[in-house]
Amino acid sequence: MAVDKLILILLVLPLLGALVNGTLGKKLSNALVGGIATGVMIVSFCCAVLVFNQTNDTKIIHLFNLLKLNDLHINASLQVDALSIWMTLIVTGVGTLIHIFSIGYMSHDKGFYKFFTYLNLFIFSMLLLILGSNYFVLFFGWEGVGICSYLLIGFHYSDAEKGMANSIAARKAFIMNRIGDAGLLIGLFLILGQFNTLEFTGIAEKLSLDPTLANGAIIGITLCLFIAATGKSAQIPLFTWLPDAMAGPTPVSALIHAATMVTAGIYLVVRSNFLFELAPLTKDIILGIGFATSMIAAFIAMRQNDIKKVLAYSTVSQLGLMFVALGMGAYTVAIFHVTTHAFFKALLFLGSGSVIHAMSDEQDIRLMGGLAKKLPITHLTFLIGTLAIAGFPLLSGFYSKDEILGHALAHSPILYGTLMISVALTAAYMFRLYFLVFHGKFRGGEQLESHVHESKAIMTFPLVVLAILSIFGGLLNLPGIFLKNGTHWLQNFLVAHTAGLEKIHAEHASNATILALMAVASTMTIAILLWAYYTYVKKNKLALADKELKGWQLFSNAKLYIDEVYNFLIVKPIEYLSKIAYSFVEIKVLNQGVFGFANLFGKAGSIIRYWQTGLLSNYLFWMVIGLIGLISYYIIKLQFWNF
C-alpha cells in the first residue's frame, strides 16, 4: 500500500479512537473502550512497520495549505524519513504495550473511557509532532502533547485527599512547558524571518546553498529551540515539573514522561541538526546543561523514597545524558539512547505500577521489601530493567551508554571522567531502589502484606515484551568489535535516509578504545551492584526516615531545595506583582477610575437637578437668557465674518 495512505491511516486512527471513546465511551463497557483504543494503536503500529519496510528517501506528503502570503507558504504536510518513522515505531510500539497495561491497571477507575480518550489524543498529537514536515505542524503537535500531559497528570483531580495536589502538579507541568513553548514560538518567528519558510527540507536546502545565510541569528534561533527542548524534556532550569508529574497514574508516567513526550525535545534538536551544526556555541551550552542536569538529577535520586520519584529523576538524568550526546553532535547516538531508554524506562515504570498496584497504591519504598517472591514476573522484569539502565554488560542500556561515553572521551577526557560519575550514580540509586523494594523483609505491616498479589496477565504481558526488548535492544546499534557486518545498523539507517544527518561524520573509535571503555564501564557497574547488595541486603541498611537525614542525604532528599528556590525567586515575586496589580490597578485605577467616572455623571446630575425648580417663571427667565445668548452668538459670529 502506498506510503501516504498508510501514514494517513496511522495518524488519523488515534484521533478517531479518541473521538469515539470520548463521545460514546461512557456508555460502552470497559472492555470495548480498551479494545477500541488498543486496537487503534495496534493498527497504527502495523502501518508504521509497513511504512518502515518501504522507507527509502525522504517523502513529503502534502495535505493542505494553511497560509499563502506572497512567497511564504505554510502547509500542513507530513514528512516520512528514517528519523520520523523510527520515532513513530517507538511511539506506537511502546504506546501499544502501555495501552494493554492500562486496561488492567485502570480497570477499577470510574474515568476509564476518559483515560483512553486522552491517551489516544496524546498519541495523535505526538505523531503529529514527529511526522510534521515543518515547524508549524511540529508546534501543533508540541502544544497538543502539552495539553494531553496536563489532562493526564491531573486525571484524578477530584480525588478526596490528593485531588488538589494533582491539579497543582498538572498546572506546574503545563506552565513550565509554556515557558519552553514561548521559546519555540520565538525561534519559529526568527526562522521565518531568516529563511521565509518553515519546512525542514526548505531550510536545509537554503543552508546548503549558502551556509552563512543566517549568521547573525543562528545563535538566537538555536537557543530558542533549545529552551523549548529544556521545557519539554525537563532540563535545567525547567525540570522541576517532571517529578511532580508523577502525581498522574503510572501508565501516564510510563508513556509520557519516560518514553515519548520528553523525547520530543531530543527529536526537535535532531530534526534541526542543520541549524545546530552552524552554532557551536549553542552546542556547548547544550552539552553543559545536559551534563549538569544529569549530575544534579542523579544526586537527587540517591535519597528519594517514592518509587516513582526515583524513576522520574532517573528520567531527567538520562535525558541529560542524551543532551550531552546532542551537544557533541552525536545525533544518531542520542536517538539510539532514546530508543533503549524508551524500552527500559517504560518497563521500569510499568513495573513500578505493578508494584504499586500490589501495594494497594502505597508508593513509599520504606514500606516495601521482600516483594521478589510475591511478585515473580514483576520482579524479574524489573531486575532486567534495572540492569539495563545501570549499564550491565550486553544489555541495551550498556551499548547506548557506551556510545555516548565513547564520544565523550573523544571530546574531552575530563568530560568522560565526570560523566562516569553520573553513570555510577545512576547505577547506585537504581540498585538501591531495586534492593529496597524487592529484597529484605517486608516493612509495610500485616494489613498491606495480605493484599500483595501478582498482577493479572494483561499487565504482566507488556512487562515481558519490554524486558525482551531491553535485553536485545542493543542489537540495533552494535559497535563494530563483535561482528563485521550488521553493526551500527540504526546509525546507518538514520544517516542514510534522513536529510541532513549524512553530513555529520560519526567517528568510530578504534576497537581497542571501545573494548577498554566497555571493560571500565562493566567493572564499575558490577562493583556498584555488589556494593548495593552488600549495603542494602546484607547489612540491611534501611532508608532513613525524613527526620534523621543529615548532610548530603538531606540535600538529596529535599531535591536540593530547587523548588523552594524557584518559589522564592520567581513565584513569590509574581504573586506579589499580581497582588499589587489587583489592589492598585484593579481596585484603584479600574474600579474607582471607571466606576468613579460613571458616578461622576450621577453626582453631576444630582447637582444640576436643582436647576429644575419647576417654577414656571424660572423657566421663562432662562428661556429669555437663552434667546439672548443665541442672538448674541450669531451677531458675534457675523461680526467676525463679514468684515
Added chain:
Amino acid sequence: MNSVDPTFATSIDFYVILASILFVIGAFGVLIRRNMIVLLMCIELMLNAVNLLLVAFSTYYGKGDAQIFVFFIIVVAAAEATIGLSILIMAYRNNKATDAGLFKNLNG
C-alpha cells in the same frame, strides 16, 4: 395720493425698533407677572410685535408672503389661546388660584 408715496415715507428702522421694543416689553411681562392670564396676554403681545415686523418687511420688499405668514400666525395664536385657557381653567379647578408659582411639578 400725493406724489410722494405715503407708504414709504418712514424708513424701516422705525418699525424694527418699534417691534423690538414691543417684543421686549412682552418678554418683560412674561417674566414678571404671576397671574396666568396676564402671562398669556403678554405672549400675545410678543406675537403681535412679530406680526408688525413681518408686515413692515412685506411692505418694504413688495412681497406678499410675509403677510400670509402673519395670517397663519394669527391662526395659530387663536388655537393656542384656546388651549391655554382650557388648561388654565383646569389648573384653577385644581388649585383654586391661578398663580404661576403654583406650577411646581415640572421639576426634576
Added chain:
Amino acid sequence: MSIELLTLIIGGLTIGAALMVVISKHPIRSVLFLIVTFFLISSLYILMNAQFLAIVNIIVYAGAIMVLFLFVLMLLNLNKESEPKTPKIVLISSIVASGILLLVLIAAFKDSIQLSHVHLPPEKNIGLVKNLGNLLFDKYIVPFEVSSILFIASMVGAILLAKREKPIID
C-alpha cells in the same frame, strides 16, 4: 400733519399701551389696554396699506381672543389684586434680562438697517384682499388646509380639557 409724524405718534402710543398692559395691577385693565394696543397696531397696518391684515387683526385678535380672555377672567373671578408680590430679585433680574434682550435685538439689526436705503420697485397693492387671496389660495393652499386640522385639534382639546370630570359610578 405728515404721515411720518402720525406713525411716530401711533408708535409711541403703542409702546405706552403695551407698558400699561404689563404694569397694571388689575387684570381687567391689562386686557383693556391690550385691546387698545391691538387697535393701534391695526392702524399701523392700515398706514402700511396692509388692509386685510388690519381687519383680520381686529376681528380675530381684539374681537375674539380678547373677548375670550375677558370671559375667562370674569368666570374665574380673578378680578382681585390677589397676585402675590414678586420678590425684588426677580424684578431686578427680569429688568436686566429684558434690557439685555433689547440691546441684543437692536444690535442684531445694526448692520442690516442700512438695507433700508435700497429701493426696490414696490408694489403698492400687495396688502389688498384680492392679491393676498391669490397668494393664499395659490402658493399656500396646503398650509391653509392644514390649519383646519389645527383648529379641529384645538377645539377637541379645549372641550376635553375643560370638561368637568364625571364622578366615577361604582
